[in-house]
Amino acid sequence: MSLEAKKSLGQNFLKSKKAISAMISAPEISRGDIVVEIGPGKGALTRPLLETGATVIAFELDQRMVGYLKEEFTEYIDNKKLILVHQDVLEVDIKEFTKGKPYKVVANIPYYITNLIVRNFLSNVYQPTAMCLLIQKEVAERIVSRDGKESILSLSVKIFGDPKYIAKVARQYFSPSPKVDSAIILISDINRQYVPNSKDEEEFFEVIKAAFAQKRKQAIKNLSKLKPRSYWEEIFNSLDLEKKVRAEDITFQKWLQIVDKYNEN
Numbered sequence: 001m002s003l004e005a006k007k008s009l010g011q012n013f014l015k016s017k018k019a020i021s022a023m024i025s026a027p028e029i030s031r032g033d034i035v036v037e038i039g040p041g042k043g044a045l046t047r048p049l050l051e052t053g054a055t056v057i058a059f060e061l062d063q064r065m066v067g068y069l070k071e072e073f074t075e076y077i078d079n080k081k082l083i084l085v086h087q088d089v090l091e092v093d094i095k096e097f098t099k100g101k102p103y104k105v106v107a108n109i110p111y112y113i114t115n116l117i118v119r120n121f122l123s124n125v126y127q128p129t130a131m132c133l134l135i136q137k138e139v140a141e142r143i144v145s146r147d148g149k150e151s152i153l154s155l156s157v158k159i160f161g162d163p164k165y166i167a168k169v170a171r172q173y174f175s176p177s178p179k180v181d182s183a184i185i186l187i188s189d190i191n192r193q194y195v196p197n198s199k200d201e202e203e204f205f206e207v208i209k210a211a212f213a214q215k216r217k218q219a220i221k222n223l224s225k226l227k228p229r230s231y232w233e234e235i236f237n238s239l240d241l242e243k244k245v246r247a248e249d250i251t252f253q254k255w256l257q258i259v260d261k262y263n264e265n
Contacts, residue, residue, distance in 0.1 A: 014045065016169060019169045020044060020048055022166055022184055023045065023166075024106070026164075029054050030052055030053065033052070034102065035103065035105070036089070036103055036105045036107075038058075039061070040060055041060075042072075046058055046082070049106060055083070056081065056082050056083070057083045057097050059089035061087075063086065085097065089120075090113070090116060100126065102129050104130045105132070107133055114139055118133070123201065127160065127192070129188075130188045130190060132184065133184070136182060137168055137169075137182055137183040139153070140185045142154055143157050143163045143185060150255070151248060152208055155255060156205070157187060159194050160190055161190035163185060164185065165184075166185060168183050169184060203262065207262055208255065210226050212247045212248070213225070218243070218244050219250060220232045227262075235261045235262070
């Protein structure tokens, strides 16, 4: 049975013990934790997670890997410390597997579904308490606004938690090597304090998506599709924001204030 990486599933197996250690220490995985792992592959991250004493719920789409993991981790599966699920994590009711208990997500995820996975878990009714992900370096830098610029992606994360850049993982530490470098990112303190219900969440994203519709245009011009320009000018004046400012140059805290004022009317 071949266990070579499948390009169609975005598989790149992690080989760095240092990176694996960082992915376990950053979210403070310890005995008694429930950890959701996405795409465990050959179990390079799974085994160290299990060795902490945590219970791991691993979602794997590749039937070949499921068979391999069943053989490699028989004892952990028998003891119900490893729950191996041959299913797409984006299509499951996570509460069913965690039984409504607090859980953390730790995973080396395929680049092509990064946004989907992040949004799926952060906006879930049963959010994790933390997420530690190995993702494309450029995307990690966008999420934490390393260049001082916000984006729909960075704001989509910050509305639910506190993102932190942990470490770069160079492409040579994967098999096969991807074309770009990766990075470990931690999203901690995940909660719904800013968007306690679905209506608040919808309104936040309505404003953000409108503001970023045309990146090079002024935020007010983009937002004028929602309400008249004069309405937004009044809000921007009250918040000491330049009328010509672009959406990417408005901080997360200012966006919270803009959306609050939008919701008042």
